[in-house]
Amino acid sequence: MSTHAYDKSNALMERARKVVPGGIYGHQNPAFLTKGAFPSFFARGEGSHIWDVDGNEYIDYMASYGPIVLGHRHPRVEEAARRQMDQGNCFNAPTPLWVELAEHMVSITPFADWVAFAKNGSDVCTWATVLARHATGRRKIAMCTGAYHGAHTWCTPAPGGVTPEDRANIVYFRYNDLNSLRELVADNQGDIAGVILSPFRHDAGHDQELPVEGFLNGVRELCDRNGIVFILDDVRAGFRLHMGGSGELFGVRPDLSTYCKAMGNGYPISACMGKDSLRQAAQEVFFTGSYFTSAVPMAASLACLKELASIGGIERMRMMGEKLRDGLLAQARTHRFAVTYSGPPAIPYMTFKDDNGHHDRMKLFAGECARGGVYLAPRHNWFLTAAHTEEDIARTLQVTDAAFAAVRKQFSA
């Protein structure tokens, strides 16, 4: 047990509760973490390390829940952003970066002919479903039970304020269960506009699932045969598994794909990419926001994507992720825990089998890690970055070894 103090964090949280609903809301809500074991406010970051407001340092495996892909304050990205800030950010029309970023993304994405930019993952996932409806003249969207595609009412995980009408046109199938989609298509013959799914299953708090052999291509065939738009939600995984989109890793090409997190190394930008056949429809479905054409995030994104490619960032994240996985699995055996380590190495997640879905051991484990200077969430997948080093992994495994021991002490075998 280390001696991390969170006095300043706790004092800020007291103030936050007075002026913000719940103090902190959304995916960073402290209720999803380990009570008392995590800081609530951060001061700074550099590469793979972050410091909270009390001065505690952490090796960061959450990466701001995805956006930080090259490491905090990456010099190339920062330089590109500052260079654009010297000229300005928002104008009455875009800057040339709008074209340059779009051309670059289209050039590295085998399936796509165009791109539309926005700010949030929710923006682009929702727009893709509306676009699928407009293109097909149909109403229904098929999604996987339990999947997360954003915070809008058609898909938000919380029921508050959601009306039955918000979901009247949403139908559900099961990830990795092609028959469940086949039945859905048969039951809604000629009425399904689009299928939206992530490249692998990463529902919060659950073991992740890679696509089983034939599943994604089966979805592709079903869509082709029935005139359904295949939407790949690559918000969480995009540019962490493959520079051409995560579909390339798993051998499938969608009609639309959505990006957000890793696009700009933290600079706010998201995107929907699509095929020529959907270009006309895309022009007709109104899509806009006050900052959609802002230049600074586009400068950051272009620098981020080029740097990721030039340093082999995808391969680095996979390799470091494999070292982390191998180390954790060996430690679990040593400490006699049955764990499930799931998902691709760059976006992994671990559960204790004996937790049976309630996360008690995992919350203790993650809390011990935080106190030891390793930040990972107990009920959300983690994110490697291209900034993680062998030294980071080695130091991490010292901390996780002690964390496994602490869990074993509390939960005897």
Place this chain on the structure above:
Amino acid sequence: MSTHAYDKSNALMERARKVVPGGIYGHQNPAFLTKGAFPSFFARGEGSHIWDVDGNEYIDYMASYGPIVLGHRHPRVEEAARRQMDQGNCFNAPTPLWVELAEHMVSITPFADWVAFAKNGSDVCTWATVLARHATGRRKIAMCTGAYHGAHTWCTPAPGGVTPEDRANIVYFRYNDLNSLRELVADNQGDIAGVILSPFRHDAGHDQELPVEGFLNGVRELCDRNGIVFILDDVRAGFRLHMGGSGELFGVRPDLSTYCKAMGNGYPISACMGKDSLRQAAQEVFFTGSYFTSAVPMAASLACLKELASIGGIERMRMMGEKLRDGLLAQARTHRFAVTYSGPPAIPYMTFKDDNGHHDRMKLFAGECARGGVYLAPRHNWFLTAAHTEEDIARTLQVTDAAFAAVRKQFSA
């Protein structure tokens, strides 16, 4: 007729059309401007001036359609943003700026007890309606016919991809027609969760309308008597008319208000503010996005709001807006045009009465202004900034005088 060349803009637009639907979409779609008379891409901005990619300079009256409120690259805002960038932007939890900005906004907003941050105007307007539903347990939202509250399907101005279910719970009344809301409330007794409206009417392409005596307070009373949440959409007008929210200018206090454009002088941030009575509901309606807690836009926003107050920015915008209005109205008389100059001086709009809503004279006028180095849109309200100077207004009026003359030449009296 000046000799502005748009060769580089046009070449970029050619490239854009290949990789982005329509080249440029949304509110910056060139279709809303004057064909051939406006640049499509910008290079830089400084204060109240912007330069397009061909090097043409403009006095900017669109302010990126609102966000630029202190002028482009305002030194205090840029310094605050860069100082935060030295520490980082996105972490696994907010920075102290989350608390500081929330405390500051609550301290200057008489009606509000809390604030929630997001990225787009659409984010916060939609969330406010969902929050109203959750708080009241009712389904329907009343909005004004023709009003713009964002690009989501319940309110988008374009029909593409919108299903009947998206609007099944939206009911309509007329701005400045209290009876139309009274009837709506009577017809939907006990079923209206919230009323959403802007502080003044600013529907695109139409003459603007200030609230008539008794209208906003009538809405307030109707909401109070019927347990309806009053949502003030201050996305466009907020922090341009009053630092305490535009309701203060017009003598009304809402239950929820939404902000976006002028909050961060172009740094991407939006907000929903609310009363204590809605705090618990706000904690329960899931609201999140990858960049909602990012620190750099919060540093910019805090600097922007403090600077606006300290320089008397609201008063400056009003005064410069009055000079612009008085000058334009005098010129219209001289050139024997009947024009309607509507809205508050800081967010004005002008139409030619003889255009009868089709904007032919206005498109010619705005095109001539652009060629003369004054950027204002023909079918969208304009925005003053605190950076506009007396010299800007004087130079503008030289250009508009020539523009009126050109319209007179084409459209004889």
